Amino acid sequence: MFNILVTEGLGEYEINKLRLLGFNIIDRYYEDHELGKVLKVVDALVVRSKNKITRKIIDEACEGKRLKLIVRSGVGLDNIDVKYAEDKDITVINTPNGSTRSVAELTIGQIITISRFINISNITMREGIWNKNKYVGIEIYGKTLGIIGMGRIGKAVAERAYSLGMRIIYNDILGEMEGCNKYMYTTLDEVLSASDFLTIHIPYEKEKGYLITKKEIDKMKDGVYFINHARGKLVCELDLLTGLNNGKIEAAALDVFEDEPNINMELVNHPRVSPTPHIGASTFEAQNRISEEIVNIITEYFGLDSNTDIAL
Numbered sequence: 047m048f049n050i051l052v053t054e055g056l057g058e059y060e061i062n063k064l065r066l067l068g069f070n071i072i073d074r075y076y077e078d079h080e081l082g083k084v085l086k087v088v089d090a091l092v093v094r095s096k097n098k099i100t101r102k103i104i105d106e107a108c109e110g111k112r113l114k115l116i117v118r119s120g121v122g123l124d125n126i127d128v129k130y131a132e133d134k135d136i137t138v139i140n141t142p143n144g145s146t147r148s149v150a151e152l153t154i155g156q157i158i159t160i161s162r163f164i165n166i167s168n169i170t171m172r173e174g175i176w177n178k179n180k181y182v183g184i185e186i187y188g189k190t191l192g193i194i195g196m197g198r199i200g201k202a203v204a205e206r207a208y209s210l211g212m213r214i215i216y217n218d219i220l221g222e223m224e225g226c227n228k229y230m231y232t233t234l235d236e237v238l239s240a241s242d243f244l245t246i247h248i249p250y251e252k253e254k255g256y257l258i259t260k261k262e263i264d265k266m267k268d269g270v271y272f273i274n275h276a277r278g279k280l281v282c283e284l285d286l287l288t289g290l291n292n293g294k295i296e297a298a299a300l301d302v303f304e305d306e307p308n309i310n311m312e313l314v315n316h317p318r319v320s321p322t323p324h325i326g327a328s329t330f331e332a333q334n335r336i337s338e339e340i341v342n343i344i345t346e347y348f349g350l351d352s353n354t355d356i357a358l
């Protein structure tokens with residue numbers, strides 16, 4: 047029987063399904079320092095983003111000679127040392143499709159939130175303050191949305207923003223992207239300097255470091271609205287804060303932070319920041335789709351048919 051450890055990110059229904067298919071599911075969260083030891087007797091591991099699967103954990107797991115598969119419940123693989131795992135013949139697979147729509151919807155929600163003072167109104171109204179004359183925002187219709195990273199999520203954001211009347215410009219390291227004829231592909235510098243709203247949708251790679259520092263912020267339009275729903279480490283928070291304080295950046299929506307879950311309180315308390323605690327993929331629909339995708343990955347990997355008739 048195959049032992050599958052699920053520390054996070056797999057629904058109850060899918061856990062039962064895997065059990066009925068004959069897998070031994072250990073459904074329990076282990077802290078990183080406990081994980082290596084447990085993994086010695088495990089064939090596959092399912093993690094979300096809380097565990098950091100380092101070389102040390104992989105080395106310890108390898109002593110058991112069983113671990114063959116690590117599934118990331120979600121998209122970002124920055125919490126797993128993928129290269130090292132693969133060097134040790136451990137397959138690493140993520141679930142890139144399930145959360146696209148949810149992240150895109152949150153992005154659209156935040157674009158409207160920061161352009162209409164919804165975030166700060168929520169706070170000041172509760173203090174009994176009626177700031178009607180102060181909170182004069184802008185329409186997003188006719189404004190330019192710059193997208194850095196035109197993958198699944200970038201495209202889903204573009205489609206929604208376009209239908210709301212925004213003009214879309216984008217840059218992607220892969221160049222012009224398929225299905226993007228209605229949008230304008232341009233250089234990174236042009237996206238930085240020509241956008242009224244700027245949103246980033248690329249993975250974080252340690253070797254590349256920050257995408258946005260003072261240098262990039264200086265190139266942006268005065269009064270730009272900035273959204274980061276990708277990875278906190280792509281943006282230098284200190285430079286972002288400076289940009290907000292000196293007015294270069296009108297407002298920012300942030301779902302991700304440099305050192306999660308430790309947050310820079312000056313940044314999240316900033317009146318022109320709308321912070322959320324990395325909830326881009328946190329919808330019932332996204333998590334259900336991700337769980338289904340994981341069942342398919344595991345059954346396929348271990349040579350079973352996920353459609354086998356089982357009564358749940």
Ligand SMILES: O=C(O)[C@H](O)COP(=O)(O)O
Pocket residue numbers: 094095096119120121122123145276324325326327328
């Ligand atoms: O990489 C992802 O899938 C998203 O950032 C969501 O991450 P989470 O699974 O930790 O919510």
